[in-house]
Amino acid sequence: MSPATDPGVVVVGAGMAAVRLAEGLAARGTAVTLLGDEDAPPYNRILLSAVLESACDPSLLDLRPRGSYADAGIDLRPGVRVVEIDRDAREVVLADTARVPYDRLVLATGAIPTLPPVRGLVRPDGTLHPRVHPFRSVADCRRLDAAVPTARRAVVVGGGLLGLQVARALAVRGLAVEVVEGGEHLLRSHVEAPAGAILARDLRRLGTEVYTGARATRLVEGPDGTTLVLDNGAALATDLVVLTAGGRPATALARRAGLEVRRGVVVDEGLTTSDPRVHAIGDCAQHDGVTTGFVPPAWEQAAVLADRLAGGDLTYDGHRPVARLRATDLDVAVLGDPLTAVGDVVEVTNPVVGSHRRLVVRDGRIVAATLVGDLSRVGLITGHYDRGTVLGPAEPAALLAGDRPAAPRVLGDDAEVCTCAGVTAGAVRACRSLEDVRSTTRATTGCGGCADDVRALLASRPLTPSGGTR
Amino acid sequence: MSGTTTHCPYCSLQCGMVLTPGRGGRTLEVTPWEGHPVSEGGLCRKGWTAAGLRGHRERLTTPLLRDRASGELRAVSWDEALDRVADGVRAVQAAHGPDGVAVFGGGGLTNEKAYQLGRFARVALGTSQVDYNGRWCMSSAASASNTAFGIDRGLPFPLADVERADVLVLVGSNLAETMPPAARHLDRCRANGGTVVVVDPRRTATAERADVHLQPVPGTDLALALGVLHEIDARGAVDTAYVAARTTGWEQARAAASGWWPERVERVTGVAADEVRALADLLAGCSAGRGSAVVLTARGAEQHAQGTATVLAWIDVALALGLPGRPHSGYGCLTGQGNGQGGREHGQKADQLPGYRMIDDPAARAHVAAVWGVAPRSLPGPGRSAYELLEALGTDGGPRALLVHGSNVVVSAPHATHVAERLESLDLLVVCDLVMSETAALADVVLPVTQWAEEAGTMTNLEGRVLLRQRAVAPPDGVRSDLEVMAGLAQRLDAPGEWSTDPAVVFAELGRASAGGRADYAGLSHERIAASDGGLFWPCPDAGHPGTPRLFGERFAHPDGRARFVVVEHRGPAEPVDAAYPVHLTTGRVLAQYQSGAQTRRVRDLPDTGPFVELHPMLADRLGAHDGEPVVVTTRRGELKAPARVTSTIRPDTVFVPFHWVGANRLTNDALDPASRMPEFKVCAAAVRA
Incomplete structure (x- = not known):
């Protein structure tokens, strides 16, 4: 494979995976073009909930100094929407019908938030109800941030990682917040019921009401303002409705171009799609049956692909996911997939202090873990999980036990x-x-x-x- | 005061001591120098017992020559020994050129010896192949400081300044054991209301005395610094006025740190995200002059293949907070060896000339050549760094002869088995030492030299404070100073110029050679230091100059006066753990021993425990290891069997071995830092079995 030259590598998307890839390519002297559909320069999505909480200076969102793309040899084109891939001509077609040729094409289109089926969410003209806020992009974040000072109440639809982060951020900003989760417990795609129950209790203790097993069905306008009606009959009067109920890989382009797509765009260990000249990385890609939605695997994929496009032979062999909740006063770490992982379970639940910790161990290795309410050994446990350390038989339990209190020191004459x-x-x-x-x-x-x-x-x-x- | 005032022969603190000879000069009594500003009457066990080598039966008092036939060393006269060295040098250089002979120095040598050694190499031997064990000490901090500040003085302020800091962060320093009298500054800092933070994979004696202890995976201090920088920035706590007025490069540095949110840091370092945030909170409170804060690094942060980058990352933190140049604030390095600071300033480094001048700078060459009375073009260019030099010994194109002064490389070099093989392949190995060190035992010629109490000279301590070592007793018969050794060889090799054996004269020449350089000693003399109140700080360009206790108040040493933010990237240890070698190995010191132990292991009053393997009860359980019983540590380079010390003060995924004894460095990794050429002593992958 010869290193790509003119017309070089074209990346659809300018998110965290795309920029990491572009930096890797630029460092190797490979020409690269980023086509981003958002107007904002590339930003760090991870920090959005912290920005909303006012715990992070918004200027830190920029992934690189704004003027530095061209200097680094990256052709960044924001506000450009790609509508079609012409694989035969090796060109992408933009919304304004302009065409951009590629030698190699990389899809880094990310994910798009799914709108829950709530009546009244979308108005007849197709726009969102003015009190409704998705939370995915920096534009979403800015719009919500601007609405906070005049709001007193908010309902967060979705009790996943993002939902809890946003709920905590809004509560820290002084709003009365309620969380609505359709599943039977919070974080249902990550943790077991006891962990979810502890989280719900923590949230209530912090002043946030939680409704689980309840779906939002209608948004109605009344004389007292806006009300979100749930399928259990509850009616939540609110000033803001924030939608965090998940997203799905953005695959429409790939699908229309006839690439193999299942949940995400299917790629092999070289991050190549069913077309050898087209690659996919990040949230839109599906490797070995898995789509991730996390930044670390997206960056890993970006590093591998940068190497390969410059003639290297690195491969991507999957990723060990770690989900960490970034929310003030809520302690959650989820390693691997504790809901499906197979192995021996070592578990300590202490409802008295509100902690639930569970290790799934196979052949001495931690293959999954849930840590809620007590992160005292999170670094060590994550290290063992990441490195596949083979533990001794007593070690998993020792990891969950507290340190033994030190015996009082008695100094003998020889001490x-x-x-x-x-x-x-x-x-x-x-x-x-x-x-x-x-x-x-x-x-x-x-x-x-x-x-x-x-x-x-x-x-x-x-x-x-x-x-x-x- | 009766007796002679001088300084301890060991670490870079250079505690003041008074030596009083007893019983005909065979013994010496050590008492503290009560008023000295560095140690204030404090000494540690090593200092108290420093006279233990005086009159020791293992003290070398005659030159030794190896009989090539029998392989045995026999006593010879100085003339015979020096003739043999000179003949050997000539023979090797005739066959292999000037670079066929190499010189290896040490960070324990006085400034005069270090200076003379560099001059001897360049002028008498004409070789570029000169370097020293300081590469294995603070070289990463040195290269980082030069890059960021344009100058390298370990501490740009007196150590006692830390007592007035609101926050003091020690990264990879165990000063309570390595320089115990310095630990009182931590206590006073806390007594004054300050908060002391220690970053170390072990809960050391120093960590025990801190308010906050962070325990990262070895080799991840860089990621921790990036996370702290990220969080300071996220809080809007960057001192933007300072950054704008006094630095360059902030935008790039902040972008690099923006990818290090605390949860990512946690995954890499093992330090919980909330602990990262708490440290950022502490430091953010000191930004922009609202408080004072000091960040100090030592070997734990520096002895890595990414050591320079790690130090730069912590300097970035200090610059973002606007610390360097503010009162009781800034960044500093706690140098290790007695003259680690001065030893790197005056030309025993492969790339440098006296006064911290770079050897490839034509102006520097012209200045120094004029002082030496030789043509600038006769000076060789830069040579190999310490480990690369040792690795090249006896190989094609590498040196065939080596002169060692003040270093025990067989114990202290990484991948030590390999280094011993290289030494054995030489045509000529000459070692100057007090005792038969492990390295001397391999030599063809062993030359017995003076120890600290028997000689005068200057030492520059970790603060950049130049101190006077004074002669308290005459050396034993048959022992000569390193200056005399060099003079004797220079004369035999017909080297141009004067080769004084008087330290005061050599120091005056050093002053002239350093004049106008970054480390300018031109205004210093033995006399002036003796009359001063506890030493004088460089730069001190003329006899009327008071010295410079604090740097950076107005400007940094780069031509534009600004400090540099440097973008660094965390890559992790050169040798990550894996299934075959699943445990991190780190190394360090114990209180009662010093460096390779060549001196301290022979002092009867110091406990010589031998090496041990510190491991956590969880790991011990896994392995079936028991306290006090032997375990075997294996790496890709070697194996060590030593008793286990089971303690919960170490990370459960890490073992620790002290490096004062033969063995630890057979295990360590010889991966080098690209800038400082520092080997990765502080982390490699190991397997442990009971």
């Missing part, structure tokens, strides 16, 4: 108290005062770290009769 001067507890006990300790043993005169021990030893010293001789 070294001052490491700087090599002074034992016995030598300190033989002294009469701190001054005596300093002058005869040199303890406390080095780093001073033993001062507390020395004082304690002197204080516990048996009293000797005054004037006593030794």
Whole structure:
């Protein structure tokens, strides 16, 4: 395979996967064009809920300094919508009928949010109800952010990762928030019922009402404002309705072009679609039956594809997903897929403190895990999971147990108290005062770290009769 | 005060001490130098017992020559030994050219010796092949500081400044064990209301004394720094006025950090996202002069194939907060070896000339050549870095002879088995040392040299404070100083110029050679330092200059006066763990030993435990290992058997081995940092079995 030259690599999409790929290609001297349908320069989607919460400066959203694309050799074209792929001519067709030729085409079209079937959501003219906010793009985020100061109440439709993040962000901003989840518990596509129940309790404790097993059916306008009606009869008066009820891979282009598409655009370990000149990465791609929706695998795919398009032979062999909730005061980590993973389950649920932790272990390896309400060992557990560490039989339980409380320290006469001067507890006990300790043993005169021990030893010293001789 | 004031022979703190000879000079009494501003009367166990080598039966007092037939070393006269070295040098250079002979120095040598060694290599031997063990010390921090600030002085302020910091972050430093008297500054910082943060894979004695301890996976300090930078930026806490006025490169650096949100950092470092946020909160409160904060790195952060990048990432954090140049604030490196600072300034580094001048700079060459009385074009260019030099020994195009001063490379170099093989392949190995170190034991010629109490010279401590080592006793009969060794060889090799053996004279020459350089010592003299209040800080360009305790108040040392943000990328350890080698191995020191232990292991009053393998109870359980019983650590390079120390203070996925004994460095990885050429001592992949 010869490295692509003119007309180079064309990427449909300018999201996180696309930019990572472009940077990788540009660093290897390969010409690359990004066609992004959003007007905003490429941004970091991960940070949107933090921006909404006012916990992140919006200027940090830019993935690169705005003026740096051309300097880096990346031809960035925002606000450009691709309507068709002409595989025979090796061109993509834009909404304005212009055509862009490619040597290699990469689909990085991401996912599009699904609108739940709620009556009144879309008005007769096809536009969204003004109080309804999807939450996917930076434009969505800005629009919602602008609506927050004049709102008092919000309903978040969808109790997944994004829904909980948005719910917490709005609550931190001072709104009265309610969450509506159609499934039987929160985070239903990631965790088991007990974990979901703990999360619901946490949210209620934080002042956010949660309705599970309930679907929003109608949005109605009344004299008191807007009301969202649920299928259980509840009517939630609200100022804002935020839709976070999932998304699906954006595959329409690929499908129309006759590429193999199932849930996502099907790619092999070289991230190549059914057309050897067309590739797909990120949320729109399906590898080994899996679409991900996470940034780390998208970046991994971008790195692999950048290498391959420049003549390398890296392959993508799947990814170990880790979902971390980014929401103030809610602690959730989901490793792998605990709902389907096969293995021995080691589990500690403590409703008293609101924690649920579950490891799925196969052949000594952690293949999935749920950690809710207690992330004290999350780094270590994630490390073992990522590296496929083979654990000992007692280790999974030890990982979920707290550290044993340290035994009270009893210093025998041989115990070294001052490491700087090599002074034992016995030598300190033989002294009469701190001054005596300093002058005869040199303890406390080095780093001073033993001062507390020395004082304690002197204080516990048996009293000797005054004037006593030794 | 009776006795002679001097400084401890070991670490870079250089505690002041007073030496009083007893019983005919065979023994020495050590007492603290009470008023000295660095140590304030404090000493650690190593300092207290430093005189233990005086009159030691293993002290070398006569030159030794290896008999090629029997393989045994025999005592010879100095003349015979030096003749043999000179003959060997001439023979090798006749066959292989000037670069056939190499010189290896050390960060424990005085400034005078380090300077003279660089001059000896370039002028007497004409070789480019000179480097030193400082590459394995703080070289990553040095290259990062040069890049970011345009100058490398470990601490740009006196160490005691940290006592007034609101937040003090130590990344990869265990100073409570490596330089114990410095730990009092942590206690005082806390007593003053400051918060001390320690970043270390082990809960060390230092971490025990901190308010906050973060325990990252070895080799991920860089990702942690990026995460902290990200969070500071996310909070809008960047000191934009400072960044605009005093730095360049911020936009690129922030974009690089924007990809490091705390949950991503958590996955890479093992440090929980909330801990990353908490550290960012602490530091954000000190931004833009609202508070004071200091970030210090040491070997834990620096001894990596990405050591320079790691330090740069923490410097980026400091710059974003507007710390460098503000009172009680900034970034600094805690240098390790006694003269790690001065040793890197005056020309024993492959790429440098005295005064921290670069050897490929024509103006620098002209200046130094004039001081040396030689033609600039006669000076060789840059040579190989320390490990690359050792690796080239005895190979095609590599040196065939090596002169070693103040280093025990067989113990201290990474992938040590390989290094020992290279040494054995030489035509001539000459080692100058006090005792028969593991490296001296391989030598063809062993030359017995003076130790600290027996010589004068200057040492530049971790603060850039130039201190005077004074002679308290005469050396034993048969022992010469390194300066005398070089003078003797220079004369035999017909080297041009004067080769003084008087440290004060050599120091004056060093001053002239350094004049106008970044590390300018021109205004210093032995006399002036002796009369000063506890040493003088460089730069000190003339005799009337008071020295420079604090740098960067007005400008940085780049021509435009600005500091540089540098974009860095986390790549992780050169050798990631895998199924065959599933555990991280890291190395470090214990309080009672120093470096390769050549000195401290021979001091009777210091406990010599031998190597041990520290591991967590969870890992011990997995392996069936028991405290005190042997375990075997294996890497792709070697194997070590040592007793287990089971302790919950270490990460469960990591084992620790101290490097003072033969063995630890047979395991370590020789992957090098691209800028500093620092080997990756602090992390590699290992397997452990009971």
